[in-house]
Amino acid sequence: MTTAPQPPRTPPAPQPPHPQQPQPQPARRAPSLTGHLAPVPDEIDGTRLAVTGTLPPELTGRYLRNGPNPRPGEDVPHWFTGPGMLHGVRLRDGRAEWYRNRWVRTRALEGVPYLDPAGRPDRSAVSANTHVIGHADKVFALVENGFPYEVTPDLETVGPCDFGGRLTTSMTAHPKTDPATGELLFFGYGAVPPYLTYHRLSAAGDLVESRQVEVPGGTMTHDFAITGTYAVWLDLPVVVDLALLGRGMPYRWDDGYGARIGLMRRDDPHAAVRWFPVDPCYVFHVGNAHEDAAGRVVLDAVRYTPEVFNHFWGGIGGFVPGGFVPGGFGAAPGSTVLHRWTLDPVAGTVTGEQLDDRDVEFPTHDDERTGLPSRFRYAAARDAVVKYDLERGTSAGYACGEGNAPGEAVFVPAPDAGRDEDAGWLLSIVSDRAGAGSDLLVLDAHDMSRVATVHLPRRVPAGFHGSWVPDAD
Template identity: 65%
Template sequence: MTLPDYLTGPLAPVPDEVDAHDLPVTGALPPELTGRYVRNGPNPRPGEDPGHWFGGHGMLHGVRLRDGRAEWYRNRWVRTSKFTEGAPFVGETGVDRAAVSANTHVIRHSGRILALVENGFPYEVTPELETVGPCDFGGRLATAMTAHPKQDPLTGDLHFFGYGFFPPYLTYHRLSAGGELVESREIEVPGSTMMHDFAVTEHHLVWLDLPVVFDLGRGGMPYDWEDGYGARIGVTPRAGGRTRWFDIDPCYVFHVGNAWEDAHGRIVLNAARYTPGAFTSLWGRISGSPDPARQAAAAGEAVLHRWTIDPETGAVKEEPLDDRGVEFPTFNEDLLGRESRYLYTVGHDAVVKYDQRDGAARTRRTGGDTGEAVFVPAEGGTGEDEGWLLSVVTSGDSSELLVLDARDLSDVASVRLPRRVPAGFHGSWLAEE
């Protein structure tokens, strides 16, 4: 039997949970990197076929760094009710938002570490990656929670949204710095789309309402491309008010970089953009049903793209910023919502740093499948790119936690992990509190 792509090669799951201590380090880990790097991703149990790469149970991979040493590695499945009991997401009583995979991201807010997936509630875990349970913020959260919340670096508020299959299709939420859900409001959209990410500027929320639409008759992951839906960007005042929509060329975006308002009040948004053909090529492969006629469509790759929206005139300027295939844009999140110069992305076997001021790009080949490069600012640093990039790189049956100098992508250190880590999604650096 031929296994689908999402169960083989770099995506192949690992069969168990392990612990290892005193990991080998090449180079010198900066003593400032004291905390935990944790990454999330799909990992079905042995013999399971979830029907889509996105459907596997969440597995956290963690590395504990302290005082220049790599103290431990451990991996743990997130023990959701779907994992432990086989609880159905949709049952006789409706949607169970705790019956999810929690497989996409992991963040910390107000002392809680949360494993996230966009179709349900987050799951709280301990610093040792053991599952505490689902979190609905004291019963106040009545929708799903995106896997890409945005924390305002000035207020500490966490901005996020939930989308659903039925109205309200899109709801905006805000958590206070203390972790209390203090605001929820509907954002009107015409249908249920797979809205994976969004952006926050100093004064606005920026939405991507794109033509990957819920299809009740579709098996597996119930979304697919629909030409007739159209594509648009929405802009909502953070303080409240009407959402304005701006038509754009058809595309799909999983991940945005930063967004900000320029000196003329225009909104600048950078993101990894898929053409319709590139998206359907990628979607077919990770759904286990590739369409040979679509496989030549840029091999399913996204490229870095910019939209500049003028709320005064309604004009939208679209421009590609590069032609190489990249994903998972990251940046110094101390500048979230404000103009930033540097953006970090990854290709198949490389980290690419973009200077958004002059368009220059620097590439560092890694020699393996390269995970999202998480930026960690240097304590007391004065430059935007003073800090490190942390990425899990896998080559064959071995993986390492690679630490690069974010200024020039030079090697700082690497931690050899005790096992292969499958390609996954997103992670965070959780500094010692």
């Protein structure tokens, strides 16, 4: 089959800073926006995409993925701060019908500053560049410092959403859907009190609960976990430092803050958080959590040591001790490894263990088992998609080839009732590190064999998170 790209759409023009907004300190361009991280200059539509292999007809829906993409001529000081661009692939009846990409047209893209002259945030003036999810018949582009942005299934921007005025904080880019209730659980955090707020959205999309979580200060709280009983908090030592405003992102490592994991009962709005101190570390992404037969909470996540975090953070434009680090992305000493903590609310103890020595990120699982015991995890390694069998303590991978970088692997369950946990497919955008091109890879999650490759009409920059939105939704 042939690819028929449509004419590119003109990118929205960068806007000058607000005349009343204090100008930030000079900042350099993020050092890593080259090769497979380099932005693309425009929006295109491609149809009748070429496919190698056979697409399962059960894959009828849209694969959507989000990530930062500065416009032509627009410098950004940190990889995480570019305006959000959505990439979508439409699959139906064994065909790849289209690919398209669109900037999320937020108020920030129109030139509205995040902070007004009094320092108050405009939570609709954000990048919306981190995740894209479906909930209650809507699709949202997410970033953790502001409101979600509703978009259409065809990636056109509808606008910011504050759930009828009830959401007064930011919304994390990593909400969790409770598979038993269909509720969407999430949180917001900020640089000033309240530093952390828990929220619960009904299955119908109504914000029905918000409660403050007491923490000593503002930190980069990127992710959390849930179980049937608890919300699981990560209070870790990457702290807000407002002196860094205008220099990338205002966060840095703080040895004095400490590190701890908290358990908060979901069924008691007045329950205090039970905190468990852990060795200093950082976590961007959680794999899953569950309660075992003894009532202990088992949490899996990708763990960064202080040294590994600082090397990574400096390599993408963040502030580290001694100043900014030129380059270094993807070459951190040591590794970012899958780690497990077991927290015992009765004994008040916590233990930790490293589950593997492979350098991975973007851990995923079957979302129908969020907060429940689950056997399998999936993750992206440097040049492979990895599957962990946590019951057997083994791992297997699909090698994408030297020079190819896989993104997050989204698990799509097979439609069979009573299916095995790994019955389904993994979808991941794989990009050539030299910037030559990208494909949508479809793997059989059971045996990690390649089912199909959808050849995309353009390179897709390395980004962050995505979702499968089936037609039934």
